[in-house]
Amino acid sequence: MASQNLLEMQQINKVFGSGLSKVHVLHDINFSAAAGHLNLILGPSGSGKSTFLTIAGGLQAPTNGQVIIAGQSLAALSAKQRDNLRLKQIGFVLQSYNLLPYLNVSDQFSLVDRIKPNNNLSAAKLKKLLKELDIAELIAKYPAELSGGQNQRVAIARALYPNPAIILADEPTAALDSQRVEQVGQLFANLAHNEKKAVIIVTHDLRLKKFADQINEISDGHLQQTIVND
Amino acid sequence: MFLALKEIKHEKLRYGLIIGMIMLISYLVFVLTGLSQGLAQQNTAAIKSWNAKQIVLNKNANVNLTQSLITQKASQQLKLTATEAYVGQASVVAKKSGLAKESAQFIGLESNQFIAQHLQLTSGHWAKNQQQLVVNQSFKTAGYKLGDHLKLNSSKTNYQIVGFTKNATLSIAPVIYGQLATWQQLKNLNNSFKTSAIVSQKANYQTSASDLKAYPIKTFINKLPGYSAQNLTFTFMIAFLMVISLIVIAVFLYILTIQKIQNYAVLRAQGVPAQFLIRATLAQAFLLVLVGIIIAAGLTVLTSLIIPAGTPMTFNLPLLSGIAGGLILMALFGALIPIWTITKIDPITAIGG
Numbered sequence: 306m307a308s309q310n311l312l313e314m315q316q317i318n319k320v321f322g323s324g325l326s327k328v329h330v331l332h333d334i335n336f337s338a339a340a341g342h343l344n345l346i347l348g349p350s351g352s353g354k355s356t357f358l359t360i361a362g363g364l365q366a367p368t369n370g371q372v373i374i375a376g377q378s379l380a381a382l383s384a385k386q387r388d389n390l391r392l393k394q395i396g397f398v399l400q401s402y403n404l405l406p407y408l409n410v411s412d413q414f415s416l417v418d419r420i421k422p423n424n425n426l427s428a429a430k431l432k433k434l435l436k437e438l439d440i441a442e443l444i445a446k447y448p449a450e451l452s453g454g455q456n457q458r459v460a461i462a463r464a465l466y467p468n469p470a471i472i473l474a475d476e477p478t479a480a481l482d483s484q485r486v487e488q489v490g491q492l493f494a495n496l497a498h499n500e501k502k503a504v505i506i507v508t509h510d511l512r513l514k515k516f517a518d519q520i521n522e523i524s525d526g527h528l529q530q531t532i533v534n535d
Numbered sequence: 536m537f538l539a540l541k542e543i544k545h546e547k548l549r550y551g552l553i554i555g556m557i558m559l560i561s562y563l564v565f566v567l568t569g570l571s572q573g574l575a576q577q578n579t580a581a582i583k584s585w586n587a588k589q590i591v592l593n594k595n596a597n598v599n600l601t602q603s604l605i606t607q608k609a610s611q612q613l614k615l616t617a618t619e620a621y622v623g624q625a626s627v628v629a630k631k632s633g634l635a636k637e638s639a640q641f642i643g644l645e646s647n648q649f650i651a652q653h654l655q656l657t658s659g660h661w662a663k664n665q666q667q668l669v670v671n672q673s674f675k676t677a678g679y680k681l682g683d684h685l686k687l688n689s690s691k692t693n694y695q696i697v698g699f700t701k702n703a704t705l706s707i708a709p710v711i712y713g714q715l716a717t718w719q720q721l722k723n724l725n726n727s728f729k730t731s732a733i734v735s736q737k738a739n740y741q742t743s744a745s746d747l748k749a750y751p752i753k754t755f756i757n758k759l760p761g762y763s764a765q766n767l768t769f770t771f772m773i774a775f776l777m778v779i780s781l782i783v784i785a786v787f788l789y790i791l792t793i794q795k796i797q798n799y800a801v802l803r804a805q806g807v808p809a810q811f812l813i814r815a816t817l818a819q820a821f822l823l824v825l826v827g828i829i830i831a832a833g834l835t836v837l838t839s840l841i842i843p844a845g846t847p848m849t850f851n852l853p854l855l856s857g858i859a860g861g862l863i864l865m866a867l868f869g870a871l872i873p874i875w876t877i878t879k880i881d882p883i884t885a886i887g888g
């Protein structure tokens with residue numbers, strides 16, 4: 306199957322600070338994510354996973370190297386254009402604060418409709434997604450009324466709702482028990498395989514390994530050997 | 536509007552408190568404005584009802600009607616036409632057995648001059664002799680009726696109320712109109728004094744008499760005892776309250792925005808434009824102050840209904856609308872600091888933990 310690279314990272318380096326407080330977090334990273342693939346990036350805490358993911362999603366610029374999304378170099382875009390790209394092409398699942406505390410679950414999706422009226426999931430598809438995540442009955446609840454795991458699953462649904470081509474998830478299974486991890490892992494795998502999304506998950510959760518099409522390990526800022534499951 | 540409303544609905548106590556605060560400030564502003572207008576009106580209503588443009592006073596009277604006396608001789612140097620009238624002023628206390636004493640301003644007029652000619656009576660007729668008086672409507676509320684007899688100061692004369700008129704107040708006291716000769720009587724003046732002042736409806740009325748001077752009515756009103764000081768005090772209070780409302784909104788929205796920074800950063804990471812969050816903040820400032828003002832306006836209407844007649848409070852709708860507009864503007868200004876904070880949010884903060 307000829308796959309198309311939706312996201313490409315070339316020779317990425319990231320250095321924070323200078324002088325004695327200088328930290329070289331990412332070293333010469335080359336990476337690409339294709340539509341239809343689930344990419345897992347494994348690494349211990351502090352290894353640079355979040356930094357990697359935020360550079361991939363254009364939230365921060367690399368010190369050098371370039372990120373290309375759908376054929377466009379992020380560095381060439383204005384801040385507004387990058388906002389727009391994230392809005393339309395990228396579904397972010399972040400580690401926390403994904404949901405607005407004063408919107409109930411249903412309104413978290415209505416909010417997306419107000420910002421991006423087109424090409425969001427249909428009501429039927431959203432319903433199916435909520436069922437798959439086992440959160441359909443929580444629609445009227447506020448985030449404070451949900452457990453950590455429920456919150457995380459709503460956050461995943463929120464990120465998928467705008468129907469992005471690329472999904473970037475930072476530790477999406479951190480608050481989930483093993484049974485949920487199975488469900489969520491399967492959901493991400495289906496998104497990649499059936500909906501042809503490029504899915505990138507950074508995590509230290511080894512339970513997700515079996516769903517991945519491609520596994521990279523990051524340690525001390527180096528992206529190491531690629532293991533491909535077939 | 537969506538975010539603004541949803542948040543207000545979810546955080547009822549928080550936003551209820553701030554609306555309560557804005558409401559109290561707005562109510563205070565409205566009542567102070569009403570009071571300042573009412574006092575200004577009770578200071579000047581009689582003068583304004585004459586529609587005069589100029590007033591001639593004794594040059595040494597420091598633009599003060601009470602201090603001004605114009606002699607027969609000086610008055611003869613003035614040319615009086617249909618647009619000029621004598622005004623003789625005396626401070627009096629009206630007494631009628633069984634009723635409370637009333638401090639009032641006596642204004643003596645010539646029956647054939649324009650003020651007496653154009654005086655708007657609500658009942659009765661103009662004073663036909665020196666014992667007859669036309670008094671302000673407020674005497675009715677004090678218990679006086681048409682035909683009632685009363686005494687002024689310590690004079691033995693029995694005066695009679697033969698007419699009532701509206702809007703006759705001067706220096707926050709009701710006016711008693713009577714004949715100019717009655718004024719001379721009350722002041723115990725002999726014939727060498729003619730009047731306290733001469734008013735003219737002509738803006739360019741001047742005098743060449745050496746001890747007289749003509750002033751525009753506006754100047755005269757501003758020099759009414761305490762008038763300018765009072766207005767200045769009210770203006771300052773209202774301006775400070777406006778600034779306080781700005782600070783309240785600014786501080787409140789700023790703190791709320793700071794608390795939401797992590798959430799806003801995630802939204803920004805998800806591509807939500809800063810514009811959208813700014814609009815939500817502006818909408819919130821607008822809604823908070825609007826609701827506060829509407830409740831305050833309701834309270835103000837209630838207040839105007841229950842205040843006792845005679846309380847110096849006048850509610851002038853265009854002016855109050857202007858003030859309400861000012862309060863809304865202040866709220867939008869107050870939103871500038873939180874808005875500035877939103878523009879500074881870096882979506883990278885969204886990584887959290």
Ligand SMILES: Nc1ncnc2c1ncn2[C@@H]1O[C@H](COP(=O)(O)OP(=O)(O)O)[C@@H](O)[C@H]1O
Pocket residue numbers: 321322328330348349350351352353354355356357
């Ligand atoms: N803005 C920053 N300034 C300085 N150091 C940072 C910054 N962001 C991340 N780091 C450092 O980079 C390293 C990797 O962080 P991160 O990408 O969050 O790791 P992970 O997500 O794998 O736990 C850490 O040592 C962290 O302290």
Ligand SMILES: [Mg+2]
Pocket residue numbers: 354355356400475888
């Ligand atoms: Mg991390």
